[in-house]
Amino acid sequence: MKKLLILLYCLFASSNAYTNPKNVLKLTCEFDPSLIKKEINEIGFVENDKIDNQQICKNLGCKDFIEVNQYSLSNSENEYRLRNSWFNHQGILLDEYKTVKDKITINTFVSQAYYLESYTINKITGETKRSFYSFNDPKFFNAINKLETNTKNVPLYNKKGRLSLKTLESLSLKPKEIFHFEGQCYKGLPV
Numbered sequence: 001m002k003k004l005l006i007l008l009y010c011l012f013a014s015s016n017a018y019t020n021p022k023n024v025l026k027l028t029c030e031f032d033p034s035l036i037k038k039e040i041n042e043i044g045f046v047e048n049d050k051i052d053n054q055q056i057c058k059n060l061g062c063k064d065f066i067e068v069n070q071y072s073l074s075n076s077e078n079e080y081r082l083r084n085s086w087f088n089h090q091g092i093l094l095d096e097y098k099t100v101k102d103k104i105t106i107n108t109f110v111s112q113a114y115y116l117e118s119y120t121i122n123k124i125t126g127e128t129k130r131s132f133y134s135f136n137d138p139k140f141f142n143a144i145n146k147l148e149t150n151t152k153n154v155p156l157y158n159k160k161g162r163l164s165l166k167t168l169e170s171l172s173l174k175p176k177e178i179f180h181f182e183g184q185c186y187k188g189l190p191v
Contacts, residue, residue: 021070023067023068023070027185027186027187028064029064029185031057031062031183032062032181032182035181035182036180036181038178038180039177042174060132061084061085061086062181066083067082084117086115087108087111092109092117095108099123102123109163110168114137114140116132116175117133129180131181132178132179132181133175134179135173135175135176139176140175147173156171
């Protein structure tokens with residue numbers, strides 16, 4: 001009887017857990033440092049000669065990998081997570097992972113550190129546009145707090161407490177800065 005109870009407990013506990021992840025995308029990416037553009041809220045684009053491209057590459061990665069893993073949830077839904085140099089442990093939950101005939105779109109939710117990444121990848125040419133959003137700004141936090149207090153009928157977060165780029169854009173909440181990258185992504189990871 002005791003063994004049966006332990007077995008039932010294990011089955012119950014595992015029914016709410018994730019299954020092993022299934023890898024659905026692996027890419028190696030290289031972004032051209034000379035094509036990096038920096039956009040600052042309320043100022044606009046920074047002039048190219050005032051951007052430290054090498055430091056940006058060092059911090060955000062001009063040579064990177066993209067890995068998307070699919071997790072099957074217990075209620076027959078799937079959840080996708082992005083792993084790259086920024087979110088490399090278990091990955092970050094994706095708001096959008098869409099692959100159509102010739103294009104892949106990837107958008108993360110805003111991370112706990114208030115960063116968000118977005119990729120648009122041409123499946124045929126490998127041409128990739130990456131945007132790295134930084135919302136880590138006191139003005140942003142104040143605006144979020146005001147909205148949470150004043151708009152009780154409009155949820156800012158999804159049912160899992162996540163904040164998406166679409167929600168932020170619909171509420172005209174702008175990031176502190178955005179780094180725009182252009183480059184190439186190819187199938188597979190380097191050895």
